[in-house]
Amino acid sequence: MTDNRQYFTFAESPNEMQLDSGVKFGPVTLCFETYGRLSPNKDNVILILHAFSGDSHVASHTGPDEQDDSAGWWEYMVGSGKGIDTDRYFVICSNVLGGCLGSTGPASENPETGKPYGLDFPVVTIADMVQAQKALLDHLGITEILSVIGGSMGGMQTLEWCLRYPDMIASAVPLASTMRHTALAIAFNEIARQAIMADPKWNRGNYYGSASPELGLAVARMIGHVTYLSDAAMHRKFGRRLQDRSDFSFNFDIDFQVESYLRYQGEKFVKRFDANSFLYISKATDYFDFAGENGCRLDGLSGADIRFLVVSFSSDWLYPTSQSRELVRTLKKNGLDVSFCEIKADCGHDAFLIPNEKLNGLISGFLQGLQR
Amino acid sequence: MTDNRQYFTFAESPNEMQLDSGVKFGPVTLCFETYGRLSPNKDNVILILHAFSGDSHVASHTGPDEQDDSAGWWEYMVGSGKGIDTDRYFVICSNVLGGCLGSTGPASENPETGKPYGLDFPVVTIADMVQAQKALLDHLGITEILSVIGGSMGGMQTLEWCLRYPDMIASAVPLASTMRHTALAIAFNEIARQAIMADPKWNRGNYYGSASPELGLAVARMIGHVTYLSDAAMHRKFGRRLQDRSDFSFNFDIDFQVESYLRYQGEKFVKRFDANSFLYISKATDYFDFAGENGCRLDGLSGADIRFLVVSFSSDWLYPTSQSRELVRTLKKNGLDVSFCEIKADCGHDAFLIPNEKLNGLISGFLQGLQR
Numbered sequence A, B: 001m002t003d004n005r006q007y008f009t010f011a012e013s014p015n016e017m018q019l020d021s022g023v024k025f026g027p028v029t030l031c032f033e034t035y036g037r038l039s040p041n042k043d044n045v046i047l048i049l050h051a052f053s054g055d056s057h058v059a060s061h062t063g064p065d066e067q068d069d070s071a072g073w074w075e076y077m078v079g080s081g082k083g084i085d086t087d088r089y090f091v092i093c094s095n096v097l098g099g100c101l102g103s104t105g106p107a108s109e110n111p112e113t114g115k116p117y118g119l120d121f122p123v124v125t126i127a128d129m130v131q132a133q134k135a136l137l138d139h140l141g142i143t144e145i146l147s148v149i150g151g152s153m154g155g156m157q158t159l160e161w162c163l164r165y166p167d168m169i170a171s172a173v174p175l176a177s178t179m180r181h182t183a184l185a186i187a188f189n190e191i192a193r194q195a196i197m198a199d200p201k202w203n204r205g206n207y208y209g210s211a212s213p214e215l216g217l218a219v220a221r222m223i224g225h226v227t228y229l230s231d232a233a234m235h236r237k238f239g240r241r242l243q244d245r246s247d248f249s250f251n252f253d254i255d256f257q258v259e260s261y262l263r264y265q266g267e268k269f270v271k272r273f274d275a276n277s278f279l280y281i282s283k284a285t286d287y288f289d290f291a292g293e294n295g296c297r298l299d300g301l302s303g304a305d306i307r308f309l310v311v312s313f314s315s316d317w318l319y320p321t322s323q324s325r326e327l328v329r330t331l332k333k334n335g336l337d338v339s340f341c342e343i344k345a346d347c348g349h350d351a352f353l354i355p356n357e358k359l360n361g362l363i364s365g366f367l368q369g370l371q372r
Helices: A126-139 A153-164 A183-198 A200-205 A214-228 A231-237 A257-270 A275-287 A321-333 A348-353 A357-371 B126-139 B153-164 B183-198 B200-205 B214-228 B231-237 B257-272 B275-287 B321-333 B348-353 B357-371
Strands: A006-010 A028-035 A045-049 A090-094 A147-151 A171-175 A307-313 A337-343 B006-010 B028-035 B045-049 B090-094 B147-151 B171-175 B307-313 B337-343
Touching: A006 A126, A028 A126, A045 A126, A045 A153, A090 A126, A126 A153, A126 A275, A147 A153, A147 A357, A153 A171, A153 A275, A171 A357, A183 A200, A183 A214, A183 A275, A183 B183, A183 B214, A183 B231, A183 B257, A200 A214, A200 A275, A214 A257, A214 A275, A214 A348, A214 B183, A231 A257, A231 B183, A257 B183, A307 A321, A307 A348, A307 A357, A321 A337, A337 A357, B006 B126, B028 B126, B045 B126, B045 B153, B090 B126, B126 B153, B126 B275, B147 B153, B147 B357, B153 B171, B153 B275, B171 B357, B183 B200, B183 B214, B183 B275, B200 B214, B200 B275, B214 B257, B214 B275, B214 B348, B231 B257, B307 B321, B307 B348, B307 B357, B321 B337, B337 B357
Parallel strands: A045 A090, A045 A147, A147 A171, A171 A307, A307 A337, B045 B090, B045 B147, B147 B171, B171 B307, B307 B337
Antiparallel strands: A006 A028, A028 A090, B006 B028, B028 B090
């Protein structure tokens, strides 16, 4: 099995990135993967942007001259003959600045000190992530994007791409996304951050090379994970069933299956994710505000030639359908061409990640319609 | 200001309580408060049972021979001329076994060791709490209850009272309650417990006399607190407003008002609540199952002469109206007289604690109807 991850480094001194916070920062490495072939006139690019804990590995690589059969996070959607057909499209999936899955983030080495950044890493925004991705596309010589597609935080990046580079983009598909976090979404993020920062092993972000704040990060993940599920899905999956026992334990071990599942999700997550990246990325999502105060950010988008497909999921209570409808209204008010679909699915916010024929058909139909 | 808390101790060796777990346990002290006067024929008793973090202090004491003007947790509902009128009724509010607000719980001294129980305290159930409250009522010479009333976990105790002692009870008012926790409710409780147990100061429950796991407990409280609110209430209260600043901090201090509010709620809570009690009481609510498997627990209730008033709140997503409706159906199937009301209120699960004229009128009308 070959690793198909690629790396692009830029913003090297003195040409550092200017971040939203005003800080100048560099160098930046972005990890990305590509699928399919770029057409001779470079008009078949699809940029896929991932959610909170995702990475560049959106699908396995099964082309004739590549071999990486490990399933990606959107395996059912991306590939030869699938909804996003890699026989037709050149797919780029880019990881995010601030992350820990191949791109520069708080766990990366600070060239000034030779040690990991920790909290010296600057707070980044969704716009900073997008600015870095734009540098990647410049590097790849791509000036035209057929479609930008992303779910959840990937949807935020999708929207930010449209704000920043409307002339490059023919279409955009924000899935299970929102224009901005409500107080409830901020609250869950803040509690998760508090759980990490309450872990003494976090040590103000300075834990690299010693034990990491796994217990705090596991609690943070469990909080996030619950917000991605729906009551109905949890009821179907677990109900009140007990885990490997016929009666209550009458102690604080695992009684219910849902408890076992959550602990497993927490333990699995801490093996692949950095606690500081959790802080930075969650902050970026809290800061994101598509429209800005009184719609001040929308000027550049007004009348842009971008076709939108907005998709929500009926049981998503983190970014409910009402928030996608607000996005649709905002886009339409600004003269954009918008299609909207709420997909009936009882698996909550995570529904876009779960094989769904309807979503598959919706996206493939939308993409095919673009090239007619 | 006088403290009107009273204490009743029972289950002293060798007459220990037999708990649901099979463990024999004692002695048990319950803290309680009373309001108003018991009528000569002892037919005006109202038993009020509190929610998760409540206590015996349901209201201030303002009778002619008492003085305690500190407001209680249901101040607007209980008092002279109020919804639960202490000029007419003799109100008893009892704290719970396992708690930390005057009654025996994990922080109490284990007479066998002279040290706090910690995790040697037995896991108790809602039924165990009710069994202890029954001993208190026996002690007070009360054999007849006009109404048992409680919200949230107090509603669970209310329902359990009806199951165990149907012949004593003329009416019952479970508010914002449920027959059993869903997987989602168990999930939130389990994450909160994990947050406490992840705090190294928790030290397997053995922290009395040294620093207590305040950081873990604060995170646990924040999780609970968010489930008590609604998205709409949080939006109205906080929206995305910043706390004492005009722009983002670009660090991990407080940016949003909702973050400041949550941290305050966490800090306030750890001053009055014991982390181990959080574990025990949350476990009791997870274990609670009013009907039991295939309704096996309902036999004694069938055809009992208890009038029910079931009340839910429209924006409660922890124990939503659908769960109160299920309770109503279950009670009716068992031949009970049930009135049901969903009150439109946008403040979430906590709505029953917030002054509400409709709830006030509903309860006072229901109680007056009983004595006609």
